[in-house]
Every structure is written in structure tokens, then in C-alpha cells.
Amino acid sequence: MRKGLSWFNVTSIALGFAFLYIPIVLLVIYSFNASRMVTVWAGFSTHWYWQLFQNQQLLDAAWVTLRVAFLTATVATVLGTLAAITLTRYGRFTGRTLFSGMVYAPLVMPEVITGLSLLLLFVAVDIDRGFWTITLAHITFTLCFVSVVVQSRLVTFDRSLEEAALDLGCPPFKTFFVVTLPIILPAVISGWMLAFTLSLDDLVIASFTTGPGATTLPMRIYSQVRLGVTPEINAACTILIAIVTVVVIVVSIMTKRQEIERQKAERLAAAG
């Protein structure tokens, strides 16, 4: 910490963090409330967590959400990576501007419009709405995020690595899997996780594209909240927050450790 942090800095940081985290902290605290009334504190209890695990509807919704998120993240990562490669590698092909514009459009498109247009499409081609339509819709809007993440890595990728592999007798397809992919893998994984979390907490698009029998967790929570906030919902949200926090911390520790190892290795190389 640098010396001379003025009271102004301290206050602004404190206010900023308060603004961001007080609602979440309140939610977590009240999930351990013994009272049925959300706003009245009546002692510590894990009662609502037990209750939560008996709520079949919520558990079903969570399961649907996880399956959708996993499938979405995987397909979006494959497609997004391919799009990123095309956009960075094949400099100027006819329709490049159109293609890149179309890949990025969902990034800035209001979710309501994406959701509505997908709904219209599904109705027009007469697909039964449900699990698969949600997944398709999620793939559509997360693909561009994956593409952006992977593309930023590919821009700094040294093409001569691939040329070296070709030069040493490795055919192009194999080169992608033994040289390119392992090197860009961290970006691909980040893309996957980004797509996963985006799909996990999407409410708007899922609401538009869902059908009977496929209710995601955010939709379930939202519909229950309309009937009144129960501490059970607080508990469900706390678990979600815990999962996300753990993932974020694990990823950042991994990155940090890699960085430290790399620096250590470089010092070693410089010394010997």
C-alpha cells in the first residue's frame, strides 16, 4: 500500500465497496436468519438451507441451469474460437466486415431484442420450446464473448510457431491441436468460464425462449420472489455467490501461481 492515502481516497473506496457489496452481504446474513420474516432478525440458523435441499422445484431448476450452462459454454467455446481464428487469420476475405460485425452484434444488442427475435424464430420454424431452445439462444449470445476473449489472445500469437510446426512436417490440422490450441488454451478456458457464468445467470433470454418443463434457476427465483422473498431464496443465492466466488478465487490463484513460476524460471535462466 502506498503511503499518503488521503482521507478522501479512503472514503471513496469505502463508499464504492459499500455500494457494491452491502446488498450482497445483507442477503448472505439474512439467509442465516431463523425468522420466516425476511427483514426481522431472530437468531442464527441454517434451517433455510435444509429447507432448500428439500425444495424439488428449485433443485430441478438448478439442474436444468447447470446442464444448459455446460452445453452452452462448450458449444459457444468451439464456435467462438473458430470465429476468432477466422477473424484474426484470414486478413481480408469478402464480407469480413459484415462477419465481424455480425459476431459482435449480440454483444451490444439489448437482451430483450435478442430474446424476442429468437422466440419469433423458434415459433416460425416450429421448434418445441424448452431445454434445447434455451441452450441455442444462450450459445448465440455467449459466442461473441468467447470470440472476443480468444481473439485478444490470438492477436499476440506468434504465427511463426505454426510455421515451425508445418516446417517440421506437421500437417495443418494436427498443428492446430498440438501447437496452437495448447498455447491459446488459457484464453479458451476463460472464454468457456465466461460463457458458463453468462448462461448461468441469464434471466431475460431464457424467459423468452423457454417452454414448459424447462425452468432455469434465475427464472424460478424470479417467479418465487414475485410471491414474496423467502429466506430460502436468500439461501439459494448465497450458495450461488459462494460457487462463483470460489471459482473466481481459484482461477486468480492459478494465474498468480503461473506468473510467479514463470518469473522464477526466468530468474533461473538469467542466472545460469
Added chain:
Amino acid sequence: MSTGVAEKTQKTIGGIRRKFAPWNDPQAVPLISYKNVTKRFGEFVAVDNLSLDIYEREFFALLGPSGCGKTTLMRMLAGFEDPTEGQITLAGQDLVGTPPYKRQTNMMFQSYALFPHMTVWDNIAFGLKQDRMEKGAIDARVEEMLKLVKLEKFAKRKPHQLSGGQRQRVALARSLAKRPKVLLLDEPLGALDKKLREETQFELMDIQMELGMTFLIVTHDQEEAMTVADRIAVMNQGRLVQVDQPAVIYEHPNSRYVADFVGDVNILDATVETVEPGMVTLRPVAAPERRFRIAQDCAAKPGDSVAIALRPEKMRVELDPPADTNVNCVQGEIWDIGYLGDLSIYHVELPGGVRVKAAKPNLTRMVERPITWDDKVYVYFSPDAGVVLTS
């Protein structure tokens, strides 16, 4: 690179190098042949209707400034670019259309292009694995390569755990491991510091002799090309300007471009007075009262405007006029002195305002040199020191 190699090649290198001149042998069949090769990138002509033969066991250098087409020429041999027109053959086989992974050439990249996620060992074994060589043979070859570049102890390291010089050696070992017909070196020593670069140049020559392979090097460093190569091709704007042995390139440049690009040179404009077999008399523009005699057969006619190329080390600067009246002499004034330790470079202003550089070896330990600023001096050179350039 091992001392054994160095000793062995030291004894034989001179004998082989001196006799080695397949380009003068009309019977010799070139290993690599560029025939009327043109490469265009849109409007830009990178290589312009170029023909070139390179022979087996030759260490050939492509020399030129950036953008002269030398890298494109090499990349066409590796298969990363296809010529727009023309033909490239390797050992008699037409290469055009053959993808890089099916060519018997290997390249050492300027950035080294070591696979960061693989160990030194796996990097070197990569090409061998692609050939589905059996495990034992791969192990033996990798060991041999590690020994050749003196990196046995580093086999398990990743590239980022190595110094720049070590990475360069891994890149070399990897490109040599498959025993390619031709090794392509793209500015291989550019990233090394001067001392390491000079050492590595000699190691490269030793390795090339030891393995009896054909090396094609691309460089913009004329000293590097002169040191390592049997022949140098000087390139400019997609064309070959001169292709010859280093000494010929340096002593008999065929144009102002080559004289200026390779080494340090004074270029004096002059008018031809008389042309005899083996001797040209010229009137320098900078000192019209003087006549310079250059011992050379020359195609120019009396009255033509030409240039005289004079290397600084072939010119003498003295306070007294030369005793020998055969030498070319001109008077001037010391404009500036550069003391380099081994040499001093004197910048002499001639009467016409033209400045020439002359190098003088510092043969004694004197701190105060006898020639100093503003001295009136004589600059002279023998008739076989200069070259008349008509283009």
C-alpha cells in the same frame, strides 16, 4: 560446436573451403534452382524475375536491406509462400505446390519459434516424431543434437527457462534434427549480442562443415554474411545485384549499390579520360587538377561520368607526399578524427568540399597521434586499391 569438431574442422576447413567452388564448374548440378521466379503481393513486387542456383554443401547468404525480397525468396523455398510466376526446384524436383510439411527443408526462425509448452527435448524431437521415427532412434538423434549444441543439461527445461543464446541453440538443434537437404536460417543471430554473435557465426560454419549440409542464410548484416558464407547474393528491390564470393563482393563490387551496402566506402565522382587494357585514367570531380589511375579493365569510354569506390583501409593519410610517383595522390585537410582503438578514421576534406574517410591502423602505443585536426595532409592510394563503377 564441441571442441572435437572444432579441432577436426580447423585442420580441414581451409583445404576444403579453398577448393570448394562448384559454381565455377559447368558440370555441377545445382541443389536449389530458382528459375525466373516472381512474387507479387498485390501491387508490390517482392521478387522480380529472379534466377539463382545454389549448390550442395554451400553456405549461401542472401544479403540486403529490409524489404529487398530476401526473406520472401527463402520463404518460397520453405513453402510458406508460392511464387506468382516461375519455378523452384530442390534436387531436381519442382517444389511449387508442395506444402511446407512435405518439403525436405527446415528453417530456423528469427524469433526461434520454440514451442513454449514443450521442453527442450520435445522441441527437438518434434520433427522426428512427425516422421514416425521409432522411439530409440528419436532418443539417439535428440541426444546427438543436444550434444552438438552443448545443451545436454537443459533437456528438461522449458524455453522460457533458457537464456537468449541457449534458445538460439535449441532452435538450431531442432531445425537440424531432421537432417534436411537445406537448412534455412532467417536472421538467426539478430537477437544475440555482438560477442555471442561472432562466436556463433564460427560455430555455425563448423556445424555446416561437420554435417556437410547446405545452409541458406538471410541477413541484413554484411559482416555476418561475409564471415559465414561461401557465396553472397546482394539483393535490392527484388533483384539480385551481385552474386559472388565475399572477397569478390567486397573488393570488386559491380555497382555503387553493392559497394555502399557492403562495408565502408568512399565514392568519388569522376570523368573518364583514357581507357587502356588494364588501366583507366580518370579526372575526379572533387580535384579536377589531379588524375587518378585505376588498374582495371573498364567498359567505359573517355568522357563518361563514372564513380570510383575506395575502401577507407586502402587509403593512406600522411603529412608528407608519397615517394612513389605511381600512386594516386590528393591533398586535403583533416576535418575530423575517429579513434577506435585499433584504427583511427580520418575524415579528410578535399579542395572541392568532398570529404573522404581513410583508416589508419594504430601501430604504436602513442597517445598523441602525429596527425591532428586542421592538418594539411596527403591522401593517397595505389592504382589497384580503387574500383571504377559504371553503374
